[in-house]
Amino acid sequence: MNKKRNIVVGQSGGPTSVINSSLAGVYKTAKERGFHKVYGMLHGIQGFLEEEYVDLSTQIHSDMDIELLKRTPSAFLGSCRFKLPEIHENPDIYDKIFHILEKLDIETFIYIGGNDSMDTIKKLSDYAILKGHSQKFLGVPKTIDNDLALTDHTPGFGSAAKYIAASTKEVIRDALGLTYHKEMITVIEVMGRNAGWLTGATALAKTEECDGPDLIYLPEVPFEIDKFLKKVQELLKKKESIVVAVSEGIKLPDGRYVCELSGGGDYVDAFGHKQLQGTAAYLAGYLGAEIGCKTRSIEFSTLQRSASHMASRVDVNEAFMVGGAAVKAADEGDTGKMVVIDRVSDDPYMSAAGIYDVHRIANNEKVVPRNWVNKEGNYVTDEFINYIEPLIQGDYQPFMVNGLPQHLVLKKK
């Protein structure tokens, strides 16, 4: 029997603006390399276990659709947060997955996601070797948080950084127009529980016509609230509008999250639940009480991970590249590996896809090195900025229909 060469691809974990560009890269390269069918698992491995998948040729009909997919934020196929058990804990679930793979004549399994997804690739490829299955398993990195090891940076990070930097510029302008003979402090909260990459990206707002944020606090450096207050008071002697960027995850020297401080009061919501205020909201309240001037807090919230209307062209292209590179690697015999982005050159910026054994990928988060934050711990260094600046370059304009960005969406049967 001449076995068909089919491929299946899934998406997992939190959304990014360019996770579908990787999907488009997988699809296009698979077609070009002669794969027969390209299946998409719905909601990752979780949906796949329930045999929820689509034949992507029923969804993507043209190069135009591929371009539209590259401009669509959040997982086109649906995502999941599902960690496979260890093989010895539950071999049945593995048998089930491989049963479906056999049924669909899958030769290659590609998973686009973060650390948990690479864990899935590792376990499935281990199981295949253990049982003598021939399928290949490849991982494609994805996360706005940029906290994956081994890759120079992660697809999704550049676009989130670009949106954050552009919005920070706009917030700074907003504040400047409003302050005259009165002080105002704006505290911006950026995503990042343990890694400050995204918060550091606000420094890119410092351009020839913009001061950028005045202070930047990352979770990598303990946050000393009294020093922070003194620093703000010092700055207020020189300027009326102060803009501070903080990671949601900044922590006190004793290890508590700053947002936990609000629990020190009677912060109980109307339903009797003890609530943690946002970090920025807490700090704005704190500064308002201590200094007695107008303060406001702004959370960029989920917009920062789904704003494909502000995607970086470098990021969209790299996400596409790593998707295609995973198919190429599998087609050439690799398995149990993750594609990464290698920085080939800084100036001019050049990158290429590399590949690593998933067993080498530890589950630890890549955080901002301490020497990329200044000594005082309240701003990032030039090294940080030089690293991040190439990643936000170029636009990938949305296809606008009736005044709004158009997306490609899944048509279910």
Place this chain on the structure above:
Amino acid sequence: MNKKRNIVVGQSGGPTSVINSSLAGVYKTAKERGFHKVYGMLHGIQGFLEEEYVDLSTQIHSDMDIELLKRTPSAFLGSCRFKLPEIHENPDIYDKIFHILEKLDIETFIYIGGNDSMDTIKKLSDYAILKGHSQKFLGVPKTIDNDLALTDHTPGFGSAAKYIAASTKEVIRDALGLTYHKEMITVIEVMGRNAGWLTGATALAKTEECDGPDLIYLPEVPFEIDKFLKKVQELLKKKESIVVAVSEGIKLPDGRYVCELSGGGDYVDAFGHKQLQGTAAYLAGYLGAEIGCKTRSIEFSTLQRSASHMASRVDVNEAFMVGGAAVKAADEGDTGKMVVIDRVSDDPYMSAAGIYDVHRIANNEKVVPRNWVNKEGNYVTDEFINYIEPLIQGDYQPFMVNGLPQHLVLKKK
């Protein structure tokens, strides 16, 4: 003595994405009509009283600068919130203003702003007539809230509506990717204390590939929280991801703001201040407690008024047009008037500048008519959508420098 023909222009009130496009329109038309100097008052009438102004030719050097100004959010000249006293209450302040006007050979005074700014135009033009001064006073409307009477809509509204609709689409996609065998409710909070124009704009997210928000609540219709809960529960029987858009200013039938409900609990912050939670945060907490599913709240916050990277071309062009039309009107002898936008045709959409006596402009807010909201009070009607849709059309792409939108900023001496 051959008196010089100079003009002065100021900006007042809250920022918009296109308030500087009106400024650009004033500048360009003034130059074309042979005005000698175009002064910009810094921080509106408040700065002008302290003789804070610039000669705009020191700021705008080329057509390129004009285009850059049109792409710069928030008041280029700085804004203020300053209400002139009644003439009889404080004639000195008027004498001072006219003294500066005489000194600078000002023939025409143009003020870009909302209701308060039109009040300034009315008082200054009344005073000029009273005292036999020859200066002309013209108002140019501006507000994202779209709550000014007499004008079909306000410059600034279309761009805010476009940003809100695009972001709503992205939030809906974000939520869809994340829900699988579990329910999630997203509550989006949009600006608008008394008028629901901006919140209604979320309905534009309903397109051929997007369901749009499931429920929309405007401040014009009393909000019944038990009916809201029932409606959400009903919807959850049919779909897993529910997205609700609410105005920050929605009120209960007894007239209290919904956000005041949080004050019913012990919502005291860590500094002992009783806090009002945001409307969306309150409702997300309420639904979470009642239904027991995952909920989240998203505030579009100040981003919606300063996101010039998502400006509407119609809006940018109309803002420019009304700025120019004010100069033209003054040059042709008008004073004490506000330029408005008249809708000439719906299909194809066409608009033109009209003009109204500022004495006719009452200080009341233009709210969404009740019959533009459905009977249940939880969505806007097709009439609403037909009215708003032309206003978000077309893009006005930022000038991107090093990956970020470039702005024109004031160079102080």
